Amino acid sequence: MSIAGAQTVVMKFGGTSVADAERIKNAARRIVQRAEEGGRVVAVLSARGKHTDELIAAAHEVSPRPHPREMDMLLSTGERVSCALAAMAINDLGHEAISLTGSQAGIVTDTSHTKARILEVKAHRVHAALDEGRIVLVAGFQGVSHDSLDVTTLGRGGSDTTAVALAGALGAEVCEIFTDVAGVFSADPRLVPTARKLPVVTFEEMLEMSASGAGVLQLRSVEYARNYGITIHCRSSFDDGPGTVVQDEEQTMERPLVTAVTHSTSEARITLTGLPDRPGVAGRVLSALAEAGVNVDMIIQNEPLSEGHLADMSVTVPRDDLVVAGEALSAIKGELGFGEVLSDDRMGKVSLVGAGMKSHPGVAATALTVLGEAGVNIEMISTSPIKISCVVREKDVETAVRQLHTAFDLGREAVLPEDVAGVHRPKVREEAAS
Numbered sequence: 001m002s003i004a005g006a007q008t009v010v011m012k013f014g015g016t017s018v019a020d021a022e023r024i025k026n027a028a029r030r031i032v033q034r035a036e037e038g039g040r041v042v043a044v045l046s047a048r049g050k051h052t053d054e055l056i057a058a059a060h061e062v063s064p065r066p067h068p069r070e071m072d073m074l075l076s077t078g079e080r081v082s083c084a085l086a087a088m089a090i091n092d093l094g095h096e097a098i099s100l101t102g103s104q105a106g107i108v109t110d111t112s113h114t115k116a117r118i119l120e121v122k123a124h125r126v127h128a129a130l131d132e133g134r135i136v137l138v139a140g141f142q143g144v145s146h147d148s149l150d151v152t153t154l155g156r157g158g159s160d161t162t163a164v165a166l167a168g169a170l171g172a173e174v175c176e177i178f179t180d181v182a183g184v185f186s187a188d189p190r191l192v193p194t195a196r197k198l199p200v201v202t203f204e205e206m207l208e209m210s211a212s213g214a215g216v217l218q219l220r221s222v223e224y225a226r227n228y229g230i231t232i233h234c235r236s237s238f239d240d241g242p243g244t245v246v247q248d249e250e251q252t253m254e255r256p257l258v259t260a261v262t263h264s265t266s267e268a269r270i271t272l273t274g275l276p277d278r279p280g281v282a283g284r285v286l287s288a289l290a291e292a293g294v295n296v297d298m299i300i301q302n303e304p305l306s307e308g309h310l311a312d313m314s315v316t317v318p319r320d321d322l323v324v325a326g327e328a329l330s331a332i333k334g335e336l337g338f339g340e341v342l343s344d345d346r347m348g349k350v351s352l353v354g355a356g357m358k359s360h361p362g363v364a365a366t367a368l369t370v371l372g373e374a375g376v377n378i379e380m381i382s383t384s385p386i387k388i389s390c391v392v393r394e395k396d397v398e399t400a401v402r403q404l405h406t407a408f409d410l411g412r413e414a415v416l417p418e419d420v421a422g423v424h425r426p427k428v429r430e431e432a433a434s
């Protein structure tokens with residue numbers, strides 16, 4: 001029985017951490033241990049292993065463009081399976097557990113199926129179960145639409161956001177994200193074996209990292225944590241070592257120049273040729289993409305200096321949105337009177353992130369020189385005060401990440417040995433969730 005007024009703890013376990021019976025029992029033991037230490041424990045679970053990928057594949061076997069509402073009905077089942085199984089395992093350990101769907105847990109969202117946003121958390125049912133001394137398991141990655149009352153899902157990696165949103169609603173100070181690596185690293189440890197675990201990352205760095213491909217924390221979970229002042233502790237589900245604390249800048253020491261190299265291999269580029277050079281054209285192009293629900297990342301357009309004053313405009317979009325984006329742009333071709341819609345779906349992106357960059361010029365020059373010397377052609381560049389991103393060919397991403405990681409000396413050698421002692425390196429590459 002948990003103590004009334006005791007600290008509420010939110011623990012989230014990712015797909016690899018609940019992939020089979022042994023791992024579910026292992027997660028159950030960790031959850032129970034926390035309850036026995038006196039916490040009111042809420043655990044958010046992801047679908048097991050590659051279950052979500054399998055469900056997506058099953059949908060595409062029966063339909064080339066699955067209906068988004070039905071897609072969410074399907075995808076939300078994965079997390080439900082994990083929670084019910086974990087509740088059974090916890091009950092067998094002598095504790096009372098109850099599993100809840102996202103809807104039952106009060107996760108209220110908008111209606112954008114497959115990428116819904118959480119609007120509100122009505123946590124009274126979770127509170128009531130905790131008050132009765134139960135451990136509460138909440139199916140991650142899902143909610144219920146406030147107007148249609150249909151089941152929604154929160155986008156890939158969305159269980160992180162469920163956990164942080166619950167931590168906010170329940171007044172937990174820390175949200176613990178248990179995953180298959182020991183924390184947030186200076187690069188994806190699957191790509192760069194010498195990457196080092198970062199003890200602390202600021203919200204603003206983590207936002208840039210998640211937005212540029214570090215899938216270890218879903219971008220929205222970091223936005224939510226920053227907005228509600230919730231510290232995230234991202235750590236290994238396989239050992240007890242400390243992970244990475246993501247928190248406010250004021251709480252952290254001076255930041256290094258460059259903290260991490262991130263990458264993405266799921267980009268596509270669309271180029272519109274022969275665009276008329278008049279006010280409103282770029283706005284119309286971007287509105288067409290926004291109305292189609294496509295998230296544009298980089299945008300490049302130059303003032304046309306050549307004869308005829310026609311411009312080319314390139315944007316990058318997630319590869320999965322390429323078909324929808326292409327259709328939306330072809331539909332306004334006649335209206336705007338441009339030339340062609342060209343696309344390339346084999347693009348990738350590599351980014352350098354570091355809060356210390358703000359006050360130090362020259363990082364971009366070094367990064368671009370390093371990539372040039374490695375024979376990597378840079379196709380687009382964008383910057384923010386704490387990030388430099390380069391769009392490159394997908395096949396060049398690995399080389400680019402490794403070269404930048406070495407050039408900026410981000411590796412393990414840079415830290416004290418005890419800092420990396422607890423690093424868990426996943427043995428099976430296939431275990432990487434997509």
Ligand code: ADP
Nearest residue numbers: 014015016179184185187188190214215216433
């Ligand atoms: P979970 O199923 O626990 O949510 P994810 O697969 O979503 O796990 O996220 C963990 C994975 O994120 C790691 O296995 C790792 O390959 C990848 N990753 C990418 N970039 C980073 C990074 N900078 N630090 C740590 N992990 C990273």
Ligand code: ASP
Nearest residue numbers: 046052141156157158159
């Ligand atoms: N199961 C979902 C996914 O694979 C959500 C998550 O794991 O966070 O994306």
Ligand code: MG
Nearest residue numbers: 014157215216
């Ligand atoms: Mg994840």
